[in-house]
Amino acid sequence: MAVVFLVEDDAEIREELSKVLKKYGYECxxxxxxxxxxxxxLRVKPQLVLLDLNLPVSDGYCICREIRRKSQIPVIVVTSRxxxxxxxxxxxxxxxxxxxxxxxxxxxxxxISAVLKRAYPASPPQVLSCRGxxxxxxxxxxxxxxxxxxxTKNEVKILSLLISSHGRILSRQxxxxxxxxxxxxxDDNTLTVNVNRLRRKLESIGLKDYLVTKRGRGYLV
Amino acid sequence: MSLRDxxxxxxxxxxxxxxxxxxxxxxxxxxxAGPYAAAYVSALFLFGEAAALAVEYLKRRSFYxxxxxxxxxxxxxxxxxxxxxxxxxxxxxxxxxxxRSTAKSMNDEVGKCRRETADYREYVESWVHEIKTPISAxxxxxxNNPGKLSRDLQQDFYRIENYVEQALFYARSGSVEKDYVLRxxxxxxLVSSALKKNAGLLISNGVQxxxxxxxxxxxxxxxxxxFILGQIIINSVKYRRARPTLCFCGSQDGNSAALTVEDNGIxxxxxxxxxxxxxxxxGENGRQTAxxxxxxxxxxxxxxxxxxxxxxxxxxxxxxTAVSIVFPVSEMYGVVDSPAPANLTKL
Numbered sequence: 001m002a003v004v005f006l007v008e009d010d011a012e013i014r015e016e017l018s019k020v021l022k023k024y025g026y027e028c029x030x031x032x033x034x035x036x037x038x039x040x041x042l043r044v045k046p047q048l049v050l051l052d053l054n055l056p057v058s059d060g061y062c063i064c065r066e067i068r069r070k071s072q073i074p075v076i077v078v079t080s081r082x083x084x085x086x087x088x089x090x091x092x093x094x095x096x097x098x099x100x101x102x103x104x105x106x107x108x109x110x111x112i113s114a115v116l117k118r119a120y121p122a123s124p125p126q127v128l129s130c131r132g133x134x135x136x137x138x139x140x141x142x143x144x145x146x147x148x149x150x151x152t153k154n155e156v157k158i159l160s161l162l163i164s165s166h167g168r169i170l171s172r173q174x175x176x177x178x179x180x181x182x183x184x185x186x187d188d189n190t191l192t193v194n195v196n197r198l199r200r201k202l203e204s205i206g207l208k209d210y211l212v213t214k215r216g217r218g219y220l221v
Numbered sequence: 222m223s224l225r226d227x228x229x230x231x232x233x234x235x236x237x238x239x240x241x242x243x244x245x246x247x248x249x250x251x252x253x254a255g256p257y258a259a260a261y262v263s264a265l266f267l268f269g270e271a272a273a274l275a276v277e278y279l280k281r282r283s284f285y286x287x288x289x290x291x292x293x294x295x296x297x298x299x300x301x302x303x304x305x306x307x308x309x310x311x312x313x314x315x316x317x318x319x320x321r322s323t324a325k326s327m328n329d330e331v332g333k334c335r336r337e338t339a340d341y342r343e344y345v346e347s348w349v350h351e352i353k354t355p356i357s358a359x360x361x362x363x364x365n366n367p368g369k370l371s372r373d374l375q376q377d378f379y380r381i382e383n384y385v386e387q388a389l390f391y392a393r394s395g396s397v398e399k400d401y402v403l404r405x406x407x408x409x410x411l412v413s414s415a416l417k418k419n420a421g422l423l424i425s426n427g428v429q430x431x432x433x434x435x436x437x438x439x440x441x442x443x444x445x446x447x448f449i450l451g452q453i454i455i456n457s458v459k460y461r462r463a464r465p466t467l468c469f470c471g472s473q474d475g476n477s478a479a480l481t482v483e484d485n486g487i488x489x490x491x492x493x494x495x496x497x498x499x500x501x502x503x504g505e506n507g508r509q510t511a512x513x514x515x516x517x518x519x520x521x522x523x524x525x526x527x528x529x530x531x532x533x534x535x536x537x538x539x540x541x542t543a544v545s546i547v548f549p550v551s552e553m554y555g556v557v558d559s560p561a562p563a564n565l566t567k568l
Binding site: 003012013017019020023054080081082083084089100101102103104105106107171173176177180181183185189190 | 279281318349350351352353356357358360361362364365382400402413416417418420421424425427428429430432
């Protein structure tokens with residue numbers, strides 16, 4: 001589980017964003033010791049830092065510079081300042097990405113996973129497994145009990161989303177929003193077709209009722 | 222200044238000299254100095270006056286002629302006091318002095334207004350940035366507490382965000398500074414970024430997206446285009462009919478590339494079409510739906526003008542609207558050719 005360190009001075013955002021990140025399978029750490037923030041971060045050794053720019057004591061730029069002096073931890077700047085100057089400054093100080101508030105949560109999650117993938121090319125599990133099913137990203141196949149079935153790009157995405165929020169109902173809107181963030185601007189009908197095809201494929205490898213439809217609420221694995 | 226006007230303005234001194242010379246002639250005749258002496262003395266008087274007037278006239282004429290012709294050539298008339306040659310007669314000096322102090326006081330006043338506008342703009346920008354923090358917090362809270370209430374509120378927050386964004390761009394559109402960066406990108410990058418930003422709105426309204434030949438390279442500011450396309454997308458959703466679709470279509474024509482955003486909504490009446498980019502214009506459609514500010518397309522036009530892009534709208538009432546943005550494909554613009562940060566293009 002990737003550890004994300006959240007530097008944010010607004011307590012409410014800190015708490016709620018932690019919840020969101022936890023929901024999507026990240027471990028979240030924070031601190032409100034703004035005068036020694038960089039030291040705290042370096043001690044915790046997270047896989048990724050989400051950094052706000054407007055902070056008490058020293059601003060995000062200083063923290064970013066201090067982190068970069070000693071470590072290559074990926075840093076995503078998350079801020080409400082949105083001028084080109086801010087963006088340029090962040091990039092010059094070695095930030096890996098720049099997102100402006102208020103962000104679409106799906107965009108934030110997509111950026112986090114993109115930065116993590118870039119920074120740790122070998123580390124993300126190429127195989128995701130849950131309840132007897134193995135989803136192999138590399139070959140785009142699902143395996144269960146020795147049987148294998150090939151999945152399309154969209155099917156892999158839908159299945160991995162459902163697996164990573166295992167036990168929680170994902171609404172159709174959430175699924176579509178997540179797919180849109182990967183440049184698949186699919187509509188409602190396409191989603192239905194994709195999900196039905198995916199369900200049939202899973203049944204063909206012996207996983208009946210693996211993907212459950214909750215009428216009016218969404219899908220569940 | 223014509224000679225006649227000049228002589229007219231000097232009538233008193235001319236009249237005095239004429240009278241004095243006539244009086245001297247009469248006096249000399251009365252003293253029996255002879256007609257020649259009388260004529261000579263009065264001619265001397267008149268000639269002296271004429272010579273003095275001529276010198277005076279020529280000086281003034283060259284000064285005022287310079288003044289008027291500089292004034293005509295000047296683009297910004299208030300700079301005239303900087304252009305004046307130093308005159309060597311007292312009225313000219315007074316005029317110069319008056320013009321200079323007027324110009325200075327006006328410069329001070331303009332400077333004051335400019336500072337105030339800049340201050341206000343700065344305030345709006347910082348206010349917008351401040352308000353984004355609580356909006357983000359609310360969005361996250363809603364995200365963590367799913368349900369009908371939160372779905373409804375999310376829609377409203379989406380609208381709040383849009384109005385906040387409008388305020389920011391309104392403040393930016395009015396300033397003379399160039400605060401955008403033109404970067405090389407493809408139409409696909411622009412469309413894709415805008416679609417992602419507005420994903421929630423489009424998905425919850427069941428809008429079907431189509432894209433067509435978007436692999437054309439253009440120069441634009443990605444954030445500004447996000448806003449512009451966002452306004453067009455919001456309009457399409459606002460004025461939709463059943464089974465809404467939105468088609469993003471690229472095309473190339475000689476020296477320009479165009480992006481057309483076409484919807485199948487209620488369209489715009491022919492009589493309103495010419496005025497949709499005017500500030501505060503809401504038209505027939507705006508009167509029927511309550512939430513129309515007449516600012517969205519106005520800002521789009523203003524921002525496009527600033528970036529040197531063309532924007533136009535075409536519509537058939539009852540069957541849809543198409544807004545086209547034209548990007549001149551030219552190397553003349555100050556395009557930053559270095560690749561944009563990954564998040565801007567690869568989004």
